[in-house]
Amino acid sequence: PCAGPVESKTEAAMSELVPEPRQKPAVPMKPMGINANLLGYIGIDTIIEQMRKKTMKTGFDFNIMVVGQSGLGKSTLVNTLFKSQVSRKSSGWNREEKIPKTVEIKAIGHVIEEGGVKMKLTVIDTPGFGDQINNENCWEPIEKYINEQYEKFLKEEVNIARKKRIPDTRVHCCLYFISPTGHSLRPLDLEFMKHLSKVVNIIPVIAKADTMTLEEKIEFKQRVRKELEVNGIEFYPQKEFDEDLEDKTENDKIRQESMPFAVVGSDKEYQVNGKRVLGRKTPWGIIEVENLTHCEFALLRDFVIRTHLQDLKEVTHNIHYETYRAKRLNDNGGLPPMTTETEENHESNL
Amino acid sequence: VFNFSLSCQFSDGAGYVGFANLPNQVHRKSVKKGFEFTLMVVGESGLGKSTLINSLFLTDLYPERYIPGAAEKIERTVQIEASTVEIEERGVKLRLTVVDTPGYGDAINSQDCFKTIIQYIDNQFERYLHDESGLNRRHIVDNRVHCCFYFISPFGHGLKPLDVEFMKALHGKVNIVPVIAKADTLTLKERERLKRRVLDEISEHGIRIYQLPDADSDEDEEFKEQTRASIPFAVIGSNQLIEVKGKKIRGRLYPWGVVEVENPEHNDFLKLRTMLVTHMQDLQEVTQDLHYENFRSERLKRTGK
Numbered sequence: 013p014c015a016g017p018v019e020s021k022t023e024a025a026m027s028e029l030v031p032e033p034r035q036k037p038a039v040p041m042k043p044m045g046i047n048a049n050l051l052g053y054i055g056i057d058t059i060i061e062q063m064r065k066k067t068m069k070t071g072f073d074f075n076i077m078v079v080g081q082s083g084l085g086k087s088t089l090v091n092t093l094f095k096s097q098v099s100r101k102s103s104g105w106n107r108e109e110k111i112p113k114t115v116e117i118k119a120i121g122h123v124i125e126e127g128g129v130k131m132k133l134t135v136i137d138t139p140g141f142g143d144q145i146n147n148e149n150c151w152e153p154i155e156k157y158i159n160e161q162y163e164k165f166l167k168e169e170v171n172i173a174r175k176k177r178i179p180d181t182r183v184h185c186c187l188y189f190i191s192p193t194g195h196s197l198r199p200l201d202l203e204f205m206k207h208l209s210k211v212v213n214i215i216p217v218i219a220k221a222d223t224m225t226l227e228e229k230i231e232f233k234q235r236v237r238k239e240l241e242v243n244g245i246e247f248y249p250q251k252e253f254d255e256d257l258e259d260k261t262e263n264d265k266i267r268q269e270s271m272p273f274a275v276v277g278s279d280k281e282y283q284v285n286g287k288r289v290l291g292r293k294t295p296w297g298i299i300e301v302e303n304l305t306h307c308e309f310a311l312l313r314d315f316v317i318r319t320h321l322q323d324l325k326e327v328t329h330n331i332h333y334e335t336y337r338a339k340r341l342n343d344n345g346g347l348p349p350m351t352t353e354t355e356e357n358h359e360s361n362l
Numbered sequence: 363v364f365n366f367s368l369s370c371q372f373s374d375g376a377g378y379v380g381f382a383n384l385p386n387q388v389h390r391k392s393v394k395k396g397f398e399f400t401l402m403v404v405g406e407s408g409l410g411k412s413t414l415i416n417s418l419f420l421t422d423l424y425p426e427r428y429i430p431g432a433a434e435k436i437e438r439t440v441q442i443e444a445s446t447v448e449i450e451e452r453g454v455k456l457r458l459t460v461v462d463t464p465g466y467g468d469a470i471n472s473q474d475c476f477k478t479i480i481q482y483i484d485n486q487f488e489r490y491l492h493d494e495s496g497l498n499r500r501h502i503v504d505n506r507v508h509c510c511f512y513f514i515s516p517f518g519h520g521l522k523p524l525d526v527e528f529m530k531a532l533h534g535k536v537n538i539v540p541v542i543a544k545a546d547t548l549t550l551k552e553r554e555r556l557k558r559r560v561l562d563e564i565s566e567h568g569i570r571i572y573q574l575p576d577a578d579s580d581e582d583e584e585f586k587e588q589t590r591a592s593i594p595f596a597v598i599g600s601n602q603l604i605e606v607k608g609k610k611i612r613g614r615l616y617p618w619g620v621v622e623v624e625n626p627e628h629n630d631f632l633k634l635r636t637m638l639v640t641h642m643q644d645l646q647e648v649t650q651d652l653h654y655e656n657f658r659s660e661r662l663k664r665t666g667k
Contacts, residue, residue, distance in 0.1 A: 054420060054449070054451060054635065056450075056456045058639055059456070063392055066647075068385060069578075128382070131384075172662045173659055176655075317379060317381050318381070319387065322388050334499060338497050
């Protein structure tokens with residue numbers, strides 16, 4: 013029944029404190045006389061089911077940030093993605109309201125459930141981004157917020173009496189909205205993505221794609237991809253994190269052909285061919301959001317939610333968070349001090 | 363601003379988002395990565411530990427086994443021997459490490475024989491703590507002991523003093539699953555009596571053995587209760603095939619009949635194996651969340667790191 017290759021354990025390098033146990037050479041799974049006929053079943057594969065049950069029971073967190081100038085349909089798109097009113101649409105800045113001097117960070121949490129799986133979804137909005145006359149460094153509050161979440165996680169992780177499940181507020185995915193000018197990226201787009209692609213998974217999307225014809229869309233996408241490449245911007249899924257050939261093939265296709273997704277969002281339903289669909293009604297026709305011939309919303313949705321959700325979280329945890337942590341370890345000559353307190357205010361002598 | 367509310371879904375049909383697919387995504391990644399599990403076996407020599415392990419995992423973990431004579435055993439101290447084997451079943455890969463403890467209980471004076479074992483378990487915790495606190499955490503190997511089968515002799519009247527001492531010393535460090543070995547030396551009545559004795563003594567001494575978690579809503583509550591009621595499992599192991607009623611089964615051939623390993627009426631082998639494989643995930647979780655965290659907080663408090 014078993015046919016694995018032999019492997020003797022090689023432990024990670026460890027200090028001299030801990031002596032190695034005496035290792036017997038590992039035994040190959042040779043088909044012995046007695047086992048040859050006895051095709052027994054042990055039941056190891058049930059561990060998969062155990063893990064699945066655990067995921068279902070504990071539910072999971074997902075934190076998605078949206079960045080882009082106001083009016084690009086960010087809230088509508090997020091609502092469309094999760095088929096719920098998870099983000100409150102703004103109607104722009106009226107004359108009495110002042111555009112905030114710095115970018116605000118607004119995080120709103122919802123619990124949504126589907127097929128027995130509970131998701132604690134947090135949508136982080138960034139009103140004010142790119143809305144000023146002078147937008148210099150407007151990404152800084154965003155970068156600060158992202159790092160603050162890493163810090164929060166780190167602090168809990170190094171605690172002596174730490175929580176079993178550390179609450180995860182880290183940003184798993186940042187949707188960056190590109191204005192459908194049809195020309196090229198704006199300098200602000202480049203600056204933002206250059207800075208932030210190093211700390212968070214960025215997924216660029218072309219907003220309000222119903223302003224472009226098919227040809228214009230294809231050309232614009234090509235130009236944007238080129239610009240991103242020339243400027244060394246690694247958006248998600250990053251090439252260097254492809255785990256194996258299977259991932260690479262799948263992701264190459266997405267990187268080189270599909271992204272950036274040209275999307276249209278809507279929370280209104282219309283009747284088309286006897287079906288209720290989400291769409292935008294215009295005199296010249298109804299734009300169906302989930303129709304792949306109209307826009308790439310469904311691709312974005314499938315990508316973020318149905319296939320790469322777990323991977324977005326893993327890259328955030330294993331790559332971005334670890335990078336932050338390593339920097340903290342090196343910069344201050346050590347981690348923040350362990351404490352048995354659980355309050356936030358253990359500011360230390362770092 | 364954090365407000366939690368069950369948000370309104372759009373009209374049916376259009377309401378499906380797709381994140382119910384997440385467990386499948388996790389599944390895919392887990393299958394790719396494979397699983398690791400470390401099982402320790404502790405008990406006096408000759409209680410059938412090796413045979414049982416071979417029977418459980420349908421392997422031959424100890425091919426060129428050398429059994430030392432009594433005179434040699436006098437000089438020996440407890441050794442720790444770890445063997446690793448990769449088992450694959452229906453596409454799922456498991457890296458199983460069996461940690462054997464030859465020499466346990468052999469010495470005339472067995473006063474300190476479990477100190478080596480405690481040290482081994484602590485060392486694995488120490489190693490993990492070190493790796494977890496380090497810079498490069500991408501490939502931490504988890505060698506912590508997830509489960510310890512403790513073999514109780516069927517020849518006595520219950521737990522021996524050494525059994526009690528061992529379990530008291532280790533129940534805060536590892537999941538202990540007590541097993542009554544060589545159960546074919548007992549009649550069914552004797553078996554029940556011994557089990558009752560062992561459970562009473564365990565409770566008397568405040569020993570905390572591994573507890574099966576409550577059954578989930580879709581799990582067979584009755585089956586789980588039956589399993590729980592069988593602890594400690596009275597088992598028999600065998601690597602020999604005997605022909606019974608035209609079928610080849612694992613068993614032990616006696617003049618008075620054949621003891622069948624996988625016959626639930628003969629012994630609890632199947633219950634033990636089922637319990638182990640269906641709780642691997644939970645055993646790992648309890649090791650991580652309880653035993654390891656205890657070790658870690660003690661350790662950190664001590665060194666004031």
